[in-house]
Amino acid sequence: xxxxxxxxxxxxxxxxxxxxxxxxxxxxxxxxxxxxxxxxxxxxxxxxxxxxxxxxxxxxxxxxxxxxxxxxxxxxxxxxxxxxxxxxxxxxxxxxxxxxxxxxxxxxxxxxxxxxxxxxxxxxxxxxxxxxxxxxxxxxxxxxxxxxxxxxxxxxxxxxxxxxxxxxxxxxxxxxxxxxxxxxxxxxxxxxxxxxxxxxxxxxxxxxxxxxxxxxxxxxxxxxxxxxxxxxxxxxxxxxxxxxxxxxxxxxxxxxxxxxxxxxxxxxxxxxxx
Amino acid sequence: xxxxxxxxxxxxxxxxxxxxxxxxxxxxxxxxxxxxxxxxxxxxxxxxxxxxxxxxxxxxxxxxxxxxxxxxxxxxxxxxxxxxxxxxxxxxxxxxxxxxxxxxxxxxxxxxxxxxxxxxxxxxxxxxxxxxxxxxxxxxxxxxxxxxxxxxxxxxxxxxxxxxxxxxxxxxxxxxxxxxxxxxxxxxxxxxxxxxxxxxxxxxxxxxxxxxxxxxxxxxxxxxxxxxxxxxxxxxxxxxxxxxxxxxxxxxxxxxxxxxxxxxxxxxxxxxxxxxxxxxxxxxxxxxxxxx
Numbered sequence: 326x327x328x329x330x331x332x333x334x335x336x337x338x339x340x341x342x343x344x345x346x347x348x349x350x351x352x353x354x355x356x357x358x359x360x361x362x363x364x365x366x367x368x369x370x371x372x373x374x375x376x377x378x379x380x381x382x383x384x385x386x387x388x389x390x391x392x393x394x395x396x397x398x399x400x401x402x403x404x405x406x407x408x409x410x411x412x413x414x415x416x417x418x419x420x421x422x423x424x425x426x427x428x429x430x431x432x433x434x435x436x437x438x439x440x441x442x443x444x445x446x447x448x449x450x451x452x453x454x455x456x457x458x459x460x461x462x463x464x465x466x467x468x469x470x471x472x473x474x475x476x477x478x479x480x481x482x483x484x485x486x487x488x489x490x491x492x493x494x495x496x497x498x499x500x501x502x503x504x505x506x507x508x509x510x511x512x513x514x515x516x517x518x519x520x521x522x523x524x525x526x527x528x529x530x531x532x533x534x535x536x537x538x539x540x541x542x543x544x545x546x547x548x549x550x551x552x553x554x555x556x557x558x559x560x561x562x563x564x565x566x567x568x569x570x571x572x573x574x575x576x577x578x579x580x581x582x583x584x585x586x587x588x589x590x591x592x593x594x595x596x597x598x599x
Numbered sequence: 600x601x602x603x604x605x606x607x608x609x610x611x612x613x614x615x616x617x618x619x620x621x622x623x624x625x626x627x628x629x630x631x632x633x634x635x636x637x638x639x640x641x642x643x644x645x646x647x648x649x650x651x652x653x654x655x656x657x658x659x660x661x662x663x664x665x666x667x668x669x670x671x672x673x674x675x676x677x678x679x680x681x682x683x684x685x686x687x688x689x690x691x692x693x694x695x696x697x698x699x700x701x702x703x704x705x706x707x708x709x710x711x712x713x714x715x716x717x718x719x720x721x722x723x724x725x726x727x728x729x730x731x732x733x734x735x736x737x738x739x740x741x742x743x744x745x746x747x748x749x750x751x752x753x754x755x756x757x758x759x760x761x762x763x764x765x766x767x768x769x770x771x772x773x774x775x776x777x778x779x780x781x782x783x784x785x786x787x788x789x790x791x792x793x794x795x796x797x798x799x800x801x802x803x804x805x806x807x808x809x810x811x812x813x814x815x816x817x818x819x820x821x822x823x824x825x826x827x828x829x830x831x832x833x834x835x836x837x838x839x840x841x842x843x844x845x846x847x848x849x850x851x852x853x854x855x856x857x858x859x860x861x862x863x864x865x866x867x868x869x870x871x872x873x874x875x876x877x878x879x880x881x882x883x884x885x886x887x888x889x890x891x
Contacts, residue, residue, distance in 0.1 A: 336696040344707035425612035450863045451630035504611035533715045551717040572718035583713040
């Protein structure tokens with residue numbers, strides 16, 4: 326038993342050490358973005374801290390035709406619009422196919438599972454053709470409209486709504502609530518964790534998306550941050566400081582959201598086990 | 600009572616379902632049809648699509664770049680699957696022994712998973728640069744520097760390394776949840792019967808963890824077929840095309856060589872290949888597990 330105990334302490338300290346190794350790249354990135362350019366590759370703790378890279382990004386980058394602040398706001402706008410819409414539509418469609426008894430609901434449920442079988446990259450080129458036909462290249466619509474619904478989100482809500490007792494719905498209806506009110510005021514509060522999981526993963530997915538905006542957005546003013554940062558790195562890779570500062574700005578919102586919603590993230594992982 | 604609400608409820612249902620179906624018809628059905636059209640035609644975005652039979656598919660079998668990419672993908676799989684499986688299994692096993700600080704450990708490993716593809720590619724390409732901090736450290740300690748991204752084999756390995764960095768936390772927690780679902784009475788019974796630690800691991804833990812291990816393997820295989828951002832930003836597909844992936848080829852074919860038909864065909868064949876590999880894994884390695 327004693328050996329067992331020593332063993333578990335050794336494992337604990339090893340894992341704590343590895344945990345620090347795992348966040349080391351983040352620490353390096355964060356600290357480096359405040360280092361003078363000549364210190365970035367040489368010292369971990371610099372002699373002095375500087376904000377010059379952030380000043381470059383916020384003030385000078387416009388002269389390089391790379392409006393970082395605007396790109397950050399673009400990303401924020403695109404990601405929140407899509408997230409809000411996905412939660413709203415998934416909730417309604419999820420309710421329709423899980424709680425309303427009609428034939429089309431069953432059909433739709435199977436159809437959604439069928440849709441989830443196709444990997445997204447099969448649709449990228451045909452979707453590009455569609456967006457081009459609409460004349461939506463280099464517009465915000467191209468980045469937002471194709472992702473307004475999500476079959477995964479609908480599936481998650483439908484599965485969750487199935488577990489809610491019918492009595493709650495009946496009670497609300499006897500009190501005179503209409504169907505829309507039932508979904509918004511009874512079902513949604515009862516599935517707060519599903520909504521958070523769907524929202525969290527949708528937001529991260531859109532914020533992180535690279536291939537699609539790279540294809541449809543060539544206008545620097547409307548680019549999301551991911552593509553703008555990549556294109557800045559492509560042309561000015563020698564400006565390591567600003568590139569790293571940009572990477573920090575791209576990472577920070579995701580880390581904050583992750584830390585705020587970490588419990589839902591863990592739930593989401595255990596739910597993906599089926 | 601139910602019949603009174605039934606009609607209104609169905610009406611509400613239709614008013615949700617029909618707009619949704621209309622949206623899906625445009626943003627899923629239409630691209631789906633175009634996918635089929637593109638695969639069997641030749642088109643350059645401007646002229647009328649010309650019927651091309653199965654020539655796009657035939658071209659894949661004679662395309663030397665496709666062969667190169669298929670080998671690259673195997674190369675990625677050969678590094679990534681063992682690395683990710685072993686590392687996340689060790690992580691999950693170690694996590695069951697942890698005495699304190701479990702939340703900190705889980706969060707540190709998971710926070711890597713929410714790193715944005717672009718940001719972490721740029722971060723690692725600088726961290727592992729020829730004169731970057733990692734090489735400076737190696738130089739000081741052992742007097743060597745490693746060409747992380749400029750040697751063909753090493754480039755593949757390094758990309759697998761940073762993908763492993765990103766996904767250990769996520770996959771490890773899937774396995775950890777699997778470990779927790781194994782009833783502890785089984786381990787106690789085995790210990791009473793005099794089984795030693797390695798017997799317990801190979802005969803009880805590993806077989807009973809099969810569903811989670813398969814889940815992780817399947818996720819990692821699908822991930823490998825979808826690699827794009829890392830090689831696109833770090834190596835640009837090189838050196839010697841060794842880190843070119845299917846998605847990079849699809850992107851280049853569609854936009855640099857202006858051949859959306861062939862690009863779509865490549866995407867379809869890639870999806871089918873990954874699907875077949877997943878089915879094979881399921882068929883040969885998946886075991887029914889029940890805790891009696």
